[in-house]
Amino acid sequence: MNFQHTEDRRMLADSLNRFVAERYDFKTREAGFSADMWRRFAELGVIGALFDEADGGFGGDGFDIAVVFESLGRGLVVEPFLGALVVGHALTHAGNDAQKALVACLIDGRSVAAIAHEECDLHYELTNVSTRAVRSSNGWVLTGAKAVVQQGEHADFFLVSARTSGAHDAEDGISLFIVARDAAGVDVRGYPKIDGGRAAELRLNEVRVDDHALVGERDAGFATLERAIGAGVLALCAEALGAMDVAKEHTLEYLRTRKQFGVAIGTFQALQHRMADMLLEIEQARSAVINAAALLGAERIERERALSAAKYSIGRIGALVAEESIQMHGGIGMTWELPLAHYAKRLVMVDHQLGDEDHHLQRYIALTRSQRHE
The missing domain is CATH 1.10.540.10 (Acyl-CoA dehydrogenase/oxidase, N-terminal domain)
Incomplete structure (x- = not known):
């Protein structure tokens, strides 16, 4: 290929x-x-x-x-x-x-636009939806709360997941709705994130929408949600890969220019070994992203396995790159004025968006077992 x-x-x-x-x-x-x-x-x-x-x-x-x-x-x-x-x-x-x-x-x-799916007790599971949508005479009434809605305060409209039937953690019974930011009953509280940007808490207080707000079929929104979130997982993995490359470049430049005992610290064998290990890990992350990108249009299990494998790899390797880059910079790596600190924070926080490494490792194992039983 x-x-x-x-x-x-x-x-x-x-x-x-x-x-x-x-x-x-x-x-x-x-x-x-x-x-x-x-x-x-x-x-x-x-x-x-x-x-x-x-x-x-x-x-x-x-x-x-x-x-x-x-x-x-x-x-x-x-x-x-x-x-x-x-x-x-x-x-x-x-x-x-x-x-x-x-x-x-x-x-x-x-x-x-903003995706409003995560809830306080979601634990990264796409099926765990407590927000409710109840049928009314001329549409739907939505009630519930969504957490960490990225750029929610600036959104013109939200894609909201809500349960229209079934148990709170069932795949069947999830529906998706378009909700305007200025709809009556929509309450948005924005706040800054530790890694830059902003997010919001979204409350839906008996928000009324008409039938045209329903995306796809009633009770059948999970497949659409999973596919769309999968594209988001790939995007986050690629974003983290770009941040890793910059952290690597900054660290290499520092090792070439910072001197101790009259020589560049990049000549010290211990640091060379650590840098070589970090470069190998970044290339492993790159391979995982390439594999996920290549399989984004594949059948569900193959696609989702590749995405979870990439997200697991990115979570583990991103934290490693953040830690190693800061340590090889020494004390200056922690300073707010140095761009590296911002890259390190973003790498760590990417792991917590759309499922962390533990979640995606368990998901990869479950999908593999499911594939074997087919």
Whole structure:
């Protein structure tokens, strides 16, 4: 299999890396979100690369997603790309014509979307949904709370998972709804995240939506949710890979220039061994991301196994790269002014988005057993 990127993908990566390096500094990042910057990314075609031509984009393949998010990870970009990807893929997979039209608003930067699925007692399980949606005379009434909604306070609309039947942890009985930010009963409380960007707590207090808000079929939202979240898992893995590369580059430069006893510390054999081990681990992470990107369009179990394998690898290796990079920098590695500290925090926190390494290891094992019994 040829893992070389196409010319179009290389051009996209070059343009995005150059734009981020020249226009996206830490002052911009600290704002948490910029509507102007979001539109500028859209003008570059970055959001459109996340969707295929049938949905108004010009990419949509696993490798397109990986290329975009790897570049975003290199610049620690905090704009709501993950929400656009996950919500957009859910709408293109199961939405009606009006809902699919919302994807065009995401692609051109006119709208911001957020996935509202996580709950306080979710424990990363996609089936564990306590928010309720009850049938009314002319639609649905949603009641519940969602936690850690990425860029939730800036979203124009949410994709909300709610239980319409069944037990709280059953696959059957989950439905997906489009909920406008300004709908009556929607309460959003935003807060800054420790690794940059912002998130929000979302409360739904008897929020009324009409039948057109239902995405796909009633009680059958799990498959759509799993597929869309899977694209998000790949995106996070690629983002972390980009951040690892930058942490590696900064550490190598430090080892070449920092001197002790009149020589660069990079000549010390102990540090050379640690750096070599870290480089090998990063390449292992890269292989896992490539495998996940290649199988994003595969059958469910094969796809989900590759995604969980990548997320497990990224969680383990990301923490290792963060720790080793800081330790090899010495005390300066902990300072807020050094970009490395921000990369280290982001690498650690990526592990806790959409399932940590323990969750995905257990999931990989369960999926493997399921595949063997087929």
